[in-house]
Amino acid sequence: MCIMIVATLFIINTIIGGNSLTHAHVTTWFIAVILFFVSYSMQKSGKERPAKIMKMILRLFYILILATGAHLFGVWATRLGANIITSHVLIKAIFGLWVIFAMEFVLDRLAKGKPTGIFWAQFVISLLLAMIWGWVVI
Numbered sequence: 001m002c003i004m005i006v007a008t009l010f011i012i013n014t015i016i017g018g019n020s021l022t023h024a025h026v027t028t029w030f031i032a033v034i035l036f037f038v039s040y041s042m043q044k045s046g047k048e049r050p051a052k053i054m055k056m057i058l059r060l061f062y063i064l065i066l067a068t069g070a071h072l073f074g075v076w077a078t079r080l081g082a083n084i085i086t087s088h089v090l091i092k093a094i095f096g097l098w099v100i101f102a103m104e105f106v107l108d109r110l111a112k113g114k115p116t117g118i119f120w121a122q123f124v125i126s127l128l129l130a131m132i133w134g135w136v137v138i
């Protein structure tokens with residue numbers, strides 16, 4: 001399982017190219033998405049304690065995504081100046097924040113035994129939009 005994850009990451013990063021900061025950003029959100037699925041299935045099958053630990057690790061990855069995303073944003077802001085406000089980079093960052101928000105809400109609502117459907121839909125939509133804006137639009 002671990003080898004598969006590392007191999008997939010390696011292939012994705014090799015195909016995407018870009019600088020090491022971009023690699024770090026893609027690696028952190030990719031791992032976070034995997035941790036999100038693992039946390040979800042643990043919680044769903046009633047493994048409370050492991051799910052809690054997994055969610056703590058996931059939150060650490062949120063911080064890494066935010067740090068690398070904010071750094072990339074800073075690089076673009078230096079280049080674009082005030083135009084950053086109306087740029088696709090800002091839209092991309094908002095979609096990225098939305099993904100984190102959706103993941104957190106799915107797990108929170110699952111833990112509380114509430115329906116998660118609306119946040120699953122948001123997760124899929126925001127993830128697709130973040131990837132389209134990150135890789136295609138910008």
Ligand code: HEM
Nearest residue numbers: 016018029069070072073093096097099130131134135138
């Ligand atoms: C799970 C959440 C996120 C996903 C799925 C995601 C996805 C992506 C992708 C696919 C790229 C393009 C990488 C490339 O050029 O190879 C990217 C770049 C970028 N992301 Fe994120 N991101 C997320 C979170 C964030 C957050 C929270 C921020 C802001 C704080 C952010 C800001 C940026 C910026 C500024 C870029 C650079 C755009 C570029 O140079 O192409 N991202 N992200």
